[in-house]
Amino acid sequence: MDSRGRTALQQEMTALARGDRSAFDPLFRRLWPLLRGFAARCLTAADAEDAAQEALLLIFSRASEFDPGRDALAWVLGVAGWQIRTHRTRARRRRELAAGEVPDRADRSPSPEQLAIAHQLSSALDSALAGLAPGDAETLLAYSRGERPDLPGPTFRKRVERALARLRSRWRFNRGPS
Amino acid sequence: MAPPESSVESLRVAARRAYELGRLKGALARGAGAFVLALPGFLACGRTPPAAACLAGFALVVAIGRQRGGGFEAGVRAGVVAGLLPCLLPAILRGIDPVLCDLLFARGPWFCALGGIVAGVVLGLRSRAGDGRPFWSGAAVTLAFAATLGCLPAGVMGFAGLLAGVVAGGLPTLAVRRAST
Numbered sequence: 001m002d003s004r005g006r007t008a009l010q011q012e013m014t015a016l017a018r019g020d021r022s023a024f025d026p027l028f029r030r031l032w033p034l035l036r037g038f039a040a041r042c043l044t045a046a047d048a049e050d051a052a053q054e055a056l057l058l059i060f061s062r063a064s065e066f067d068p069g070r071d072a073l074a075w076v077l078g079v080a081g082w083q084i085r086t087h088r089t090r091a092r093r094r095r096e097l098a099a100g101e102v103p104d105r106a107d108r109s110p111s112p113e114q115l116a117i118a119h120q121l122s123s124a125l126d127s128a129l130a131g132l133a134p135g136d137a138e139t140l141l142a143y144s145r146g147e148r149p150d151l152p153g154p155t156f157r158k159r160v161e162r163a164l165a166r167l168r169s170r171w172r173f174n175r176g177p178s
Numbered sequence: 179m180a181p182p183e184s185s186v187e188s189l190r191v192a193a194r195r196a197y198e199l200g201r202l203k204g205a206l207a208r209g210a211g212a213f214v215l216a217l218p219g220f221l222a223c224g225r226t227p228p229a230a231a232c233l234a235g236f237a238l239v240v241a242i243g244r245q246r247g248g249g250f251e252a253g254v255r256a257g258v259v260a261g262l263l264p265c266l267l268p269a270i271l272r273g274i275d276p277v278l279c280d281l282l283f284a285r286g287p288w289f290c291a292l293g294g295i296v297a298g299v300v301l302g303l304r305s306r307a308g309d310g311r312p313f314w315s316g317a318a319v320t321l322a323f324a325a326t327l328g329c330l331p332a333g334v335m336g337f338a339g340l341l342a343g344v345v346a347g348g349l350p351t352l353a354v355r356r357a358s359t
Contacts, residue, residue, distance in 0.1 A: 063200065
């Protein structure tokens with residue numbers, strides 16, 4: 001932007017900040033290409049258009065807060081830069097989220113290998129539970145079903161902790177420390 | 179590639195809406211600030227319906243001034259500064275000594291006239307040669323609400339004293355400023 005354009009931008013921003021609505025259209029015509037060009041330097045073409053639009057709306061929504069003592073171009077580009085950074089962060093998060101949602105297999109049912117492992121773990125857990133005192137086994141089963149026997153909360157929590165510790169040691173005894 | 183004309187037009191409309199909305203938010207915040215600022219004046223002045231109307235009118239005119247902008251907003255700002263003393267002086271005095279405040283109001287309108295003189299001087303100092311009707315209407319309405327809120331306990335005579343004070347303080351200040359520029 002040349003010095004004449006910069007001066008005009010300063011005058012239009014100042015007028016709009018003071019509530020002079022006649023400065024709106026010339027300012028819009030001046031800002032839109034400026035913001036599109038600025039965003040295109042920082043983002044891909046598709047993202048740049050969106051970011052420039054968001055920046056433009058943000059600038060106009062905050063135009064009445066503009067302090068005429070400040071440089072209008074620096075203020076406008078500061079707001080736009082912030083918006084572009086926000087847009088870039090949002091786009092990156094969207095991509096990360098999308099990458100996390102892509103299934104690695106078309107068939108989501110468990111494989112025979114997974115079924116065999118689950119079956120083995122289930123029988124190992126059954127045998128570990130069978131080795132516990134009946135009270136501990138009942139406590140753990142109630143806890144796994146989300147049930148709460150007629151006991152105060154802290155008492156039940158303590159019992160669950162103790163039963164889990166015993167189950168863990170029984171599990172290690174049956175299957176080794178790994 | 180340049181975007182189509184219709185999308186630029188819809189963007190222009192959206193930008194205009196964003197501007198007006200931003201201005202409205204600022205106006206509501208200023209109105210709320212003005213309300214809080216003048217609240218001690220209301221609480222000190224008997225909490226009567228006319229005082230409540232003045233308080234609401236003051237907050238409203240400040241909010242409208244911010245929304246409209248231009249000379250009207252500048253006038254409202256000048257009116258707020260000028261009306262601050264007449265509005266809050268009774269509240270300050272009542273905070274220091276309630277008996278003294280009642281005594282001063284009972285002795286006649288000179289107490290309000292004093293506030294009016296200060297308001298007139300402040301208004302005269304804040305005005306500029308090019309200020310037109312929007313500035314003066316904004317300043318007059320704001321000052322009227324703020325100063326009336328403070329002078330309500332003195333009744334009609336207090337209001338007359340206030341008006342005389344504003345004229346007595348404002349006209350010479352304006353004349354001196356005009357002569358010096």
